[in-house]
Amino acid sequence: MIQITLIQIDNYGPWTVTPTPRTESDLQTLQAELYADVQRQFAAKNGLVFFNRFDNLIAISNGLNENDHLQIQRSIRNRYPFTISMGVGTADNAYEAQVKASEALQNAGGAQSEERKEILAVDSLVSAEDSFVQIAHIDINGITETLTDKIPAYDTSVIVTCTQYHLMTELRDHDALLFFIGGDNYMSPCNGVSKEELEEVIVKIKEHTNVALKAGVGQGNTAEIAGDFADLALEDIRAGTTDSSVLILNGK
Amino acid sequence: MIQITLIQIDNYGPWTVTPTPRTESDLQTLQAELYADVQRQFAAKNGLVFFNRFDNLIAISNGLNENDHLQIQRSIRNRYPFTISMGVGTADNAYEAQVKASEALQNAGGAQSEERKEILAVDSLVSAEDSFVQIAHIDINGITETLTDKIPAYDTSVIVTCTQYHLMTELRDHDALLFFIGGDNYMSPCNGVSKEELEEVIVKIKEHTNVALKAGVGQGNTAEIAGDFADLALEDIRAGTTDSSVLILNGK
Amino acid sequence: MIQITLIQIDNYGPWTVTPTPRTESDLQTLQAELYADVQRQFAAKNGLVFFNRFDNLIAISNGLNENDHLQIQRSIRNRYPFTISMGVGTADNAYEAQVKASEALQNAGGAQSEERKEILAVDSLVSAEDSFVQIAHIDINGITETLTDKIPAYDTSVIVTCTQYHLMTELRDHDALLFFIGGDNYMSPCNGVSKEELEEVIVKIKEHTNVALKAGVGQGNTAEIAGDFADLALEDIRAGTTDSSVLILNGK
């Protein structure tokens, strides 16, 4: 089972324009620092965070218990001009786990509620024996040679975002999530999705966008292990050890 | 005229997998810190950076000269495990400026070249008298009530990314760029785009995605001033001071 | 028993002047970021780091095992332009523990050796049942009213440094360490030092420097618990719950 934590800045929208709109460069710096910070703290316990929308971050949190979450909330409260609330859910697939995490948090109050503050709403936690994470690390074949070094930087960005959008749509049908992680890289928490299904997704993306992808998939007890093995699988594909666009490695 | 700086991490892809793939949480932290860092330094001189693809950042850099760029490059070299190269271009519209910035940098060597290191490739710089920046700050109407507090967090993310992709496509026809800046917010450097054109873009997005947008537009000598006035315009629309989905304010 | 980790930047001195001296503001930023970073990672596991000399940081690391240390070393290697080595030692008092940590690291190679790189030299680790940390949080009585708001800022700094030096000297006789932690605050890892001994130290400092101090002392299994109870003890003294300049609270 996969455990997903939804992290939400409390009442952030209103804060950004109170008393007058805050300078955008400051907000951008603040959001990026929060992400780096929360990432470091989840990673210290073998989790992995995706920036998602920056004010709503999504983490794979297998291995983190209630106290671990509370410690991170305290650390943010003591150093930022706002607090963060969290919802935690678990399921056999990543989509369902985030549904539970979202509902737990929504039941505790709205994102722009003035009352809701530093809530930890736990729907469920994964036990050590049930803990299982599958992550696909997906990238675009040969992007540097064909795009980055050839066409204007922004045109490459359009292609990368187009690909992201289509990946989100296709993977949604398999109850998997999809996040952009920089460059031409995406990560998909995809418990329960088979090699064949991922190959099909990649074929469909190629049809829609003419972008050729490959996916290294890792499995493990924690997001860190699954991510590490996904990277190794991607390296193996690059090295030509398989004819497929998908390779799954199990980090036990 | 608008001045655009393309910031590229030198030889980053190969570095991330040398000697073996580096832990993803570390890379995510690193990329977010680099963005926050570069943002703060451009902002200190009234510029504004968009994270774009994190390994390729795009800045509005009106007001920054060659020395300002060199100082930022030095600061990164002294504190990160890599260096950054930059291309700078100027034009009447943002798209064309980034084309020039991209070409200047590409001419200096490839993103994964082992030889290219900390290049500053300046195609052109805007003089103080010619400096003009127009930024649209676009957001989704009532997202918290209709989406964030109602549907699963990830479903909102899909809608936000879908909207981003369509905005990129539509604004590209007007030679404007479009960046996601977190939450349900986008910023578009859009010199030369009229109120009517932006209203049309918003109508088209509504047709494609059923998402209703509004755009506060600011104009000024620097990205900071343009951004501040875009925020004020957005607040004015929220306050009901106009019937249009677009309002332009000129910061002198 | 207390467990002390000595953290040393590998070959830092030579790096700061290669190929020519690096800009001091960059080095200051880098050192402060490294400290904040390492602090956050030790703190995620209930440890506490003192900046000490910035290139040699000293941590109370009860509760962190070998893997925890390795994970922090990896995280720094992946994001900084240098690596860090660590020595770990344990003893009944903090001074002896850092002697062992220092010797373990020194035996692995010199701080400016080009060969030594990311060494983890463990002399010993404290077991869960033997883990015990005592921390004194010491501050200057009424510094804001008598110094900060009255005399020039730098003159206050001279008094704070003078007090630090005398505290280091006096506490050294009791096998305790002493670190400045900002403002008018000091922290002393002081396993085995009694209330009476601390009262004597405070009397001696008053004689030498005419500065009046108080010390809240906390005890616990980890640095976090000991630190928290030290803070509570200090608050109790401020609130007038004791006539003594020292109060010890046990966080069990």
Added chain:
Amino acid sequence: MIQITLIQIDNYGPWTVTPTPRTESDLQTLQAELYADVQRQFAAKNGLVFFNRFDNLIAISNGLNENDHLQIQRSIRNRYPFTISMGVGTADNAYEAQVKASEALQNAGGAQSEERKEILAVDSLVSAEDSFVQIAHIDINGITETLTDKIPAYDTSVIVTCTQYHLMTELRDHDALLFFIGGDNYMSPCNGVSKEELEEVIVKIKEHTNVALKAGVGQGNTAEIAGDFADLALEDIRAGTTDSSVLILNGK
């Protein structure tokens, strides 16, 4: 003339214990991040900040005008749980400049006043033509071979702090300030202090502490230039280009 800015966190002491004492590791991280942040922003305009007591930072701010200071205050307000106030003073020597900066700020309200918030109290600013900064970069001869690699880490720290204290005392007689900057390094803003006076200070320190020092001194229009030339002077001494313990280089 040298321009000194005193940066003070508003009402910080009370905040750290409200509603109960905040976790020390969080405060340490926060203070180090604030320092790194303020440093980066002053450095972007060729200034240099010393961490001093972390809640009271001292900057050489030649070249920064009122707007530059306001921009930094805004940036901190938008990203931290507190605000900062500043006092600015100028004089022929660094000590006197900080006296004026301190007085300007003290006149605007106390450090723990609940009313004083984000004050910018400018006593005076240096004009471009009068701007002059002299900085001595002082270090301990051969510390790695004789101390770091030989004796316990903490014993070296005691020697470094002892040296700092004596340097502060001696340089105070020459109206110069002295800050520890990490490792075995100190920096002294020392406008008006001659080579002979610095040589005498070094002789006295040797007598008091048996620690042998050297000082590279740089002069320039800004702290950045003065600091760079101080570093170069120190390298020249190390390279044996002079028999003296002090060398002054003028960066024009």
